Amino acid sequence: MSVRDQFKLLVGGLNARRTHPPSSQAQSAFSEFLDRSRFVSALIFLFTVATILLISSAGITTTMLPVMPNQVATVRVTASGSFSFESAERTRVAREQVRDRVPPVYRLDAEPLQRFEAAALDLLSQLELFDQRKHPTSPGGFNLGTATPEERQELATIVEAFNTRGPYSANLDDVAAVVNAGDAKTRAALFENGFAALRDLYAQGVQDGTLAGSVPGGITVFQIARPDGQVTPRPVQTLEQALTFLRVNLAAEGLSRSASLALFRLFRNGLVANVVFDREATQQREEAAVAQVPPITIGVVRGQTIIEPGDRVTPEQYEMLMAHRKYVREHTDTQLDENLTLFGRVLLVLAMVLASIIYIRIEDPETLLSNVRLGLLALVVIFNLAVVRAVYSFGGADFFVRDGSWASTLPYVAPTVIAPLLLAILIDAGSAIFMALLISIFTGVIYGNRLDLLVLTFLSSLVAIFFCRDARQRGKVVRAACAGGLTVAAFATLIGIADQTPWETISRQIVAGLITGLVTGVIVVGLLPVLESLFKRTTDITLLELTDYNHPLLRRMQLEAPGTYHHSLIVAQLAEYAANAIGANPLLARVCSLFHDVGKTAHAAFFSENQRDGVNPHQHEDPAVSARIIKQHVADGAELAHKHHLPNAVIDVIQQHHGTTLVRYFYQRALDRSRAPFPAKPTANDAAKPQSAIPFPSAAPAAIDEASFRYDGPKPHTKESAIISLADAVEAASRSLRQTTPAQLSELIDRIVGERIEDGQLDEAPLSLVEITRIKNSFQFTLLNMLHGRVSYPPVAETPPSAQAKA
Numbered sequence: 001m002s003v004r005d006q007f008k009l010l011v012g013g014l015n016a017r018r019t020h021p022p023s024s025q026a027q028s029a030f031s032e033f034l035d036r037s038r039f040v041s042a043l044i045f046l047f048t049v050a051t052i053l054l055i056s057s058a059g060i061t062t063t064m065l066p067v068m069p070n071q072v073a074t075v076r077v078t079a080s081g082s083f084s085f086e087s088a089e090r091t092r093v094a095r096e097q098v099r100d101r102v103p104p105v106y107r108l109d110a111e112p113l114q115r116f117e118a119a120a121l122d123l124l125s126q127l128e129l130f131d132q133r134k135h136p137t138s139p140g141g142f143n144l145g146t147a148t149p150e151e152r153q154e155l156a157t158i159v160e161a162f163n164t165r166g167p168y169s170a171n172l173d174d175v176a177a178v179v180n181a182g183d184a185k186t187r188a189a190l191f192e193n194g195f196a197a198l199r200d201l202y203a204q205g206v207q208d209g210t211l212a213g214s215v216p217g218g219i220t221v222f223q224i225a226r227p228d229g230q231v232t233p234r235p236v237q238t239l240e241q242a243l244t245f246l247r248v249n250l251a252a253e254g255l256s257r258s259a260s261l262a263l264f265r266l267f268r269n270g271l272v273a274n275v276v277f278d279r280e281a282t283q284q285r286e287e288a289a290v291a292q293v294p295p296i297t298i299g300v301v302r303g304q305t306i307i308e309p310g311d312r313v314t315p316e317q318y319e320m321l322m323a324h325r326k327y328v329r330e331h332t333d334t335q336l337d338e339n340l341t342l343f344g345r346v347l348l349v350l351a352m353v354l355a356s357i358i359y360i361r362i363e364d365p366e367t368l369l370s371n372v373r374l375g376l377l378a379l380v381v382i383f384n385l386a387v388v389r390a391v392y393s394f395g396g397a398d399f400f401v402r403d404g405s406w407a408s409t410l411p412y413v414a415p416t417v418i419a420p421l422l423l424a425i426l427i428d429a430g431s432a433i434f435m436a437l438l439i440s441i442f443t444g445v446i447y448g449n450r451l452d453l454l455v456l457t458f459l460s461s462l463v464a465i466f467f468c469r470d471a472r473q474r475g476k477v478v479r480a481a482c483a484g485g486l487t488v489a490a491f492a493t494l495i496g497i498a499d500q501t502p503w504e505t506i507s508r509q510i511v512a513g514l515i516t517g518l519v520t521g522v523i524v525v526g527l528l529p530v531l532e533s534l535f536k537r538t539t540d541i542t543l544l545e546l547t548d549y550n551h552p553l554l555r556r557m558q559l560e561a562p563g564t565y566h567h568s569l570i571v572a573q574l575a576e577y578a579a580n581a582i583g584a585n586p587l588l589a590r591v592c593s594l595f596h597d598v599g600k601t602a603h604a605a606f607f608s609e610n611q612r613d614g615v616n617p618h619q620h621e622d623p624a625v626s627a628r629i630i631k632q633h634v635a636d637g638a639e640l641a642h643k644h645h646l647p648n649a650v651i652d653v654i655q656q657h658h659g660t661t662l663v664r665y666f667y668q669r670a671l672d673r674s675r676a677p678f679p680a681k682p683t684a685n686d687a688a689k690p691q692s693a694i695p696f697p698s699a700a701p702a703a704i705d706e707a708s709f710r711y712d713g714p715k716p717h718t719k720e721s722a723i724i725s726l727a728d729a730v731e732a733a734s735r736s737l738r739q740t741t742p743a744q745l746s747e748l749i750d751r752i753v754g755e756r757i758e759d760g761q762l763d764e765a766p767l768s769l770v771e772i773t774r775i776k777n778s779f780q781f782t783l784l785n786m787l788h789g790r791v792s793y794p795p796v797a798e799t800p801p802s803a804q805a806k807a
Contacts, residue, residue, distance in 0.1 A: 040371045045353065048378040053349045055382070055389045056442050069318045071499045074302050075448045077321060079300045081331060085323035088546055089316045091295040092604035102289045105223045105281040106205075109274040112166075113202045116270030117195055124191055127175070128160045128184040155179075168269040177262035181255060192269040197249035201271065203599050205236035208273035225281045234276055246271055251374070300324070308451075329398075348445065354437050359434045367427065376426060376535045384419035385589050388443050391415075405505040411447050412492055412512040415520040416440060417484040420461040421477065422524055426537045456491050460484040472544045472587070477528075478521030485517015538647035543591045546646070549746050553598050563609030564600045566634035567731060568593060569787065574727035575720070578778040582771040584719040592653035595646060599637025599654065603629060623670035627709045634658060634711060649720075656721045656778040657728055658711040658720040659761040667709040674704050715764045722765035723775060726753060730779050740787040742780065749776050 019717045034040055133154075147155070152172075159175050162168060181187060204226060237245070246267060251260045298320070300306070305314060306320050312322075356377075360368050367373040391414040394400060400407035416439050424432035437458055444454030462486035471477050489510040496506035532542060549555075557565040572593035579589035604610040606617050606629050618626040637654040716722040729752045737744055753776055756762055762772075 027556060035371050036369070041374060043376055044374050045357075048382065049353050051344060051382050052353070052442065055385045056349065056446055059114050069313050069315050071313050071501070073307045073309050073311055073313055075307075076305060076309050077324070079302055079304045079306060079324055080328060082300065082302045083323065083327040084297050084299045085320075085326075086295045086715065087298045087316070087320045088295075088321060089107050090298060091293070094296055095290045095293045098289050098293050099286045102282070102286045103223050105278045105285055106275045107225045107278040107281070108202065108205050109276045112272045112274060113198055115166050115268060116168075116198070119162055119168065120191060120195070120267075120270065122165070123158065123162045123170075123175075124184075124187060126161070127179055127187065130158060131179065131184060132155060148703055153331060166269070170266050170269060172263050174262040178257050181259040181263070190250075190263055194250055194263065194270075196248070197246050198267065198270055201237065201242045201245060202274050205234065205275045206239055206242045206271065206273050207236050207275040208239045222275060223285075224275075225278050231285065239271070239273055241803065242271055245267065253431040279313070328531050341561060342372050348573050350642045352441060356438060359720065360431065363430045364428065367431065369635070370537050373427065376537065377423065377431065377435065380419045380422050380426075380531070381439060384416065384439055385442055387418065388414040388416060388439070389446060392446050405508065408501070408505055409508045409512040411443075411450070412488055412509045413516050414443060414457075415516050415523065416443050416457040417461050417464045417481055417517070417520050418523055418527075420465050421468055421481060421520070422527060422531065424465045425471060425477070425524075425528065425539050425541070426531060426535070429465055429469060432465050432654075433462065434591075436465065440566065450494055456488060456495070459491065460487040470540065472540045474525045474528075474541060477525050477541075478518070481521030481524060482514075482517045484521065485514050488513030488517065532647070536648040538588070538649045540585075540587050542647060543587045546591045546650070547587075547594065553595060553601075553640060553646075554725065556601050557598060560601045561597075561604035561607070561610050564597050564604065564607060565639070567609050568595075568597055570731050571596065571724065571727045573786070574731060574779055574782050575724045577782050578723045578727065578775045579720055581774045581778045582719065582723075582767075584723065588649060589720045589723055592657075592720060595637070595641065595650050596653055596724055596728065597633065597637065598640050598655045599633035601633065601640070602633065602636040606630070607633070618666075623666040623673065623728060624708060627666040627670075629709055630663050630666065631658075649718075653721045653724055656714055656716045657725045658713075659725060659756075660710050660713040661756075661759065661761060662706065663709045663711070667733065668705070670704050670709065715761055717764050720768060722762055722767055726756060726775060727779065729756070730783070734783055734787065737787075740784065742784060745780050745783055746776075 116435075155175060156172055159170055159172055162170055162175075176191075177186060181190060205222065205223070222236045223231050224234050224236075225231050247264050250264050250267060300320065300323075306324055307317050357368070360377075367377070391410055395407050395410055400410065419439055420436035422432075423435050435534045440454045440458035440461065443457050444450045447453055461484065464480045466480075467483045468477060468480035471480065492509040492513055493506055495501075496509060528539060528541065531537065532539060549558075554565070557568070572590045575589040575593045576586045578584075580586040600607050600610070605615075606626070608616070618629075621629075634655060634657075638651055641651045641654055647782075716725050730749055733748055733752055734740070734745070737748065753772065757772075767775075
């Protein structure tokens with residue numbers, strides 16, 4: 001170091017003890033007042049209650065509640081005014097009833113008769129040809145029993161050809177009987193008589209008794225469509241009645257009984273049911289009848305109950321609710337009285353906020369004592385509820401009012417996981433869980449006292465908190481939020497199935513839950529740095545980022561104070577393991593250790609770990625000056641930490657890691673100098689100083705003030721700060737050990753820790769004796785592994801020249 005730099009340092013060290021300016025001290029006092037004042041705590045309480053009450057009450061009406069048919073209603077909805085509306089549901093039911101009363105229309109199918117006539121005429125002509133070719137075998141006519149095989153074969157071929165023309169079942173005996181009934185002219189007359197009977201039956205209609213409305217044993221009137229399109233009622237015979245009519249008509253005079261029965265059995269093949277249902281004509285009559293039904297108008301009087309809580313919403317109730325919403329939207333001057341009483345809501349808000357205070361008092365009293373942490377809790381919860389309320393307000397838009405299926409997705413769009421995730425990261429999981437319950441309760445209240453929504457949102461928050469525990473990367477925060485969104489999607493599916501919600505609506509709710517989870521993760525990641533800076537909180541994510549050895553301060557330490565940097569690395573290792581042993585925050589202990597001596601970079605050469613070649617600037621300095629230079633690294637470190645925007649937790653450790661300990665070496669030097677029989681001779685540097693800058697200008701030695709050789713403090717307030725304070729002292733002292741044995745290390749550690757306890761340096765740290773013992777054991781274990789010895793390898797012996805010659 002140059003003479004000029006030493007001169008500047010000495011003058012500055014003697015004349016100006018670095019302190020914050022009055023404005024900075026006033027600002028610090030005001031900040032302390034805001035953080036600890038009970039008046040401010042009361043204001044936070046009142047503001048929280050009023051804001052939550054405003055969010056969950058003002059403007060909450062049933063006109064924006066997402067209600068779906070078949071869903072269990074959670075609130076009573078009454079008409080806020082008298083109105084009427086055309087009920088599409090009632091009209092549909094009435095028209096369905098009219099449609100059901102329209103009798104079916106039938107038509108008469110003549111195709112079976114035409115097919116039979118063609119087949120019978122062909123049979124008649126074939127029999128005439130057969131009659132011309134055959135040779136009578138008996139005087140009485142054709143006898144099948146005495147016919148030649150050729151005749152039987154020919155007649156069988158004719159019968160088979162007839163049967164293949166349709167679903168006919170004529171046999172050889174009946175056809176032979178028809179042949180014997182007379183000549184061709186007689187047979188033609190018999191066939192024409194049968195055709196006439198069939199035509200009469202087909203013209204009237206024949207039904208087989210399976211048609212709707214048919215009465216066994218009676219005459220049934222059917223609506224029959226005529227070819228011109230008109231529909232007329234007419235009686236229709238059953239198939240049994242038609243067969244009786246056909247048998248009577250075929251029994252001609254002079255015809256033998258066997259021939260008559262044979263002819264009946266033959267013509268029975270042509271008689272089938274020909275009354276066929278005419279779907280097109282029926283639909284036309286139904287549409288004509290439905291068109292005559294006018295739309296049904298329903299009148300609703302003011303105060304009439306539209307939906308009762310606990311009942312499943314019917315389509316008619318849902319339609320009435322939608323009509324009521326339309327009425328309210330068109331009549332903005334309507335006074336709403338929907339049983340959402342302000343007094344009940346005030347009681348609920350007060351109860352939940354008081355329950356939160358009691359929980360915090362039991363589980364996290366530190367938060368209750370800090371207005372900063374209370375403000376963080378209140379702000380995050382209010383912000384989350386405000387977002388939920390903003391999403392709820394979209395339900396009043398025309399699009400969601402007109403389409404209830406889209407409105408039903410709004411509860412799954414509300415990002416209720418924002419506050420639980422932020423609090424789990426910024427404070428702790430316990431506070432996050434309770435705030436998640438509070439937010440879930442008010443979300444259920446906002447959406448109409450929905451218990452299913454309360455349980456669903458609380459479960460999704462718990463899942464997100466579980467996956468976000470010990471989050472040290474921002475990607476894990478997003479994954480935790482997505483896990484919460486996946487939970488919402490899964491249980492939205494189950495709730496939708498239970499409520500018989502259409503799959504189209506369920507799919508929308510699933511997509512809404514998944515997208516909301518992803519967006520929530522992005523929002524939380526974006527808000528974390530803002531809240532950390534605003535409320536002076538430090539997350540593990542930020543701490544992990546500070547462990548990057550390329551941080552500007554760490555790089556500066558590596559280059560300007562390498563010894564201090566190496567010392568900080570060892571202290572970080574000691575502190576991290578010790579913090580882990582007692583359940584403190586090991587990451588916080590490691591990061592604070594890395595930066596705790598960063599102030600030494602300002603005057604690195606004045607610290608022994610950075611001195612090289614035996615040059616020690618303190619050799620020619622007054623002990624008081626040297627002590628002030630040593631103490632100055634605390635203020636320099638805090639200043640550098642502020643300049644580089646390090647977290648408050650790190651700055652606190654920088655200021656507390658020496659507590660109010662004594663700079664023992666220079667204090668002892670000052671004592672030794674004060675006891676000398678003659679005053680110390682002025683040094684070469686003293687000659688260059690102004691008289692006012694020389695600490696001891698007189699010949700008589702001045703009394704030594706121990707306070708001027710002590711650090712300014714404060715003492716360690718946290719477990720991590722106390723651990724680093726002890727680790728710093730133990731690491732520095734361990735370098736003086738010539739041999740590192742468990743006994744020596746144990747004695748050294750016990751002595752240092754005992755001195756700190758005796759000096760009161762741990763009085764303000766929340767450490768128990770058990771924890772201190774664990775810290776000492778951890779120090780010993782870590783140092784033994786760091787300062788282990790190695791085997792001394794013997795030097796390689798040189799080969800004698802004689803041995804080389806022999807080789």
